[in-house]
Amino acid sequence: MSDETLRSIRRELHQIPELGFQETKTQQYLLDKLTEWQTERVQVKKWKTGLLVRIAGTNPKKTIGFRSDIDALPIKEDTGLTFSSTHAGRMHACGHDFHMTIALGSIHYFVENPPVDNLLFVFQPAEEGPGGALPMLQSDVFQAWFPDIIFALHIAPELPVGTVSSKEGLLFANTSELFIDFKGKGGHAAYPHLAKDMTVAASQFVVQLQQIISRGIDPLESALITIGKMESGYVQNAIAETARLEGTIRTLSPETMPIIKDKLQKLMDGFSLAYECEIDVDYGANYYQVYNDASYVHLFSKVMKENDIKFDTAPAAMTGEDFGYMLKEIPGFMFWLGVSSPYGLHHAQLNPNEEALSVGVKAVVQTIAKLTVNDA
Numbered sequence: 001m002s003d004e005t006l007r008s009i010r011r012e013l014h015q016i017p018e019l020g021f022q023e024t025k026t027q028q029y030l031l032d033k034l035t036e037w038q039t040e041r042v043q044v045k046k047w048k049t050g051l052l053v054r055i056a057g058t059n060p061k062k063t064i065g066f067r068s069d070i071d072a073l074p075i076k077e078d079t080g081l082t083f084s085s086t087h088a089g090r091m092h093a094c095g096h097d098f099h100m101t102i103a104l105g106s107i108h109y110f111v112e113n114p115p116v117d118n119l120l121f122v123f124q125p126a127e128e129g130p131g132g133a134l135p136m137l138q139s140d141v142f143q144a145w146f147p148d149i150i151f152a153l154h155i156a157p158e159l160p161v162g163t164v165s166s167k168e169g170l171l172f173a174n175t176s177e178l179f180i181d182f183k184g185k186g187g188h189a190a191y192p193h194l195a196k197d198m199t200v201a202a203s204q205f206v207v208q209l210q211q212i213i214s215r216g217i218d219p220l221e222s223a224l225i226t227i228g229k230m231e232s233g234y235v236q237n238a239i240a241e242t243a244r245l246e247g248t249i250r251t252l253s254p255e256t257m258p259i260i261k262d263k264l265q266k267l268m269d270g271f272s273l274a275y276e277c278e279i280d281v282d283y284g285a286n287y288y289q290v291y292n293d294a295s296y297v298h299l300f301s302k303v304m305k306e307n308d309i310k311f312d313t314a315p316a317a318m319t320g321e322d323f324g325y326m327l328k329e330i331p332g333f334m335f336w337l338g339v340s341s342p343y344g345l346h347h348a349q350l351n352p353n354e355e356a357l358s359v360g361v362k363a364v365v366q367t368i369a370k371l372t373v374n375d376a
């Protein structure tokens with residue numbers, strides 16, 4: 001597929017970002033493209049708002065899987081690009097438009113050059129939340145086409161185009177979403193002693209919870225809590241009866257996560273006594289770490305060198321990915337693809353360099369070709 005076609009697919013997908021399990025236009029777009037390239041070797045099945053695409057091999061000994069996530073974020077795009085999001089308050093700010101385009105480009109290659117092994121391309125909804133990988137993995141459609149190997153990529157704004165990176169073992173963290181609701185007593189701004197002010201309680205809580213990490217967790221165990229959103233009250237001259245914090249917890253080891261949740265519970269109990277309020281917590285979506293199979297990362301690094309793509313060893317990152325659930329069941333790996341953007345992931349001005357699209361297709365196609373002749 002030409003660079004121009006890859007670019008135009010990416011731009012069309014970029015304009016229709018949708019949140020997890022709402023990806024109906026995205027699903028239709030993917031179906032339309034796949035219909036254009038339909039051959040008897042290709043079978044497509046829907047799973048919720050996602051898709052599974054199976055390409056039958058010419059002499060299959062196994063099934064090689066590649067997974068792309070398809071959802072977007074509730075972020076208002078601020079790139080000023082001519083092909084900006086047409087969906088208010090939604091943006092492909094995590095590069096899933098790139099991931100899908102690279103998967104489509106790779107499918108197109110194997111439609112024109114039938115593979116030896118069976119291939120399974122997985123277009124997975126809801127990676128940003130509430131998590132599509134685990135239920136998709138457990139679905140009948142996935143189980144029927146279960147791959148022997150699976151891999152995935154993620155764009156890396158800080159890496160130059162032409163570079164990929166990965167590592168053996170742990171690549172991404174364990175995650176848990178965090179939603180905390182405070183309920184106190186509202187009142188007139190001039191009578192604080194008659195109310196229970198949840199703006200003050202929640203503000204203190206945000207500051208205090210950072211000490212769970214700095215004082216409660218072994219400094220040799222990496223962990224973090226980020227509160228990304230805070231809401232309270234309705235008007236400038238009334239005391240807020242309610243407040244809500246929304247965030248995420250990340251840990252490099254699965255064992256650290258329950259320790260943090262236990263300490264959070266103790267802190268909430270203390271705050272509800274001290275501020276005379278109710279505090280409820282919801283841990284939302286939880287993702288298992290991304291743990292790469294060493295032999296496949298080794299094979300991947302060799303393939304990249306043979307194809308003039310620079311391979312760097314990546315450090316582990318505190319990002320999360322529900323692809324970790326697939327890697328828990330299926331051997332494989334994940335890698336970062338350099339897209340050289342001054343603004344990072346989840347930034348309203350993220351603008352990945354489109355020259356990385358053909359690098360991504362080459363990396364995926366050549367890895368599949370090598371996996372076909374060599375099991376790692």
Ligand SMILES: CC(=O)N[C@@H](CCC[C@H](N)C(=O)O)C(=O)O
Nearest residue numbers: 128129175176177248319320321
């Ligand atoms: C690659 C990436 O950015 N993934 C997301 C996954 C989010 C999971 C969930 N919504 C959470 O925040 O815990 C990330 O933020 O790392």
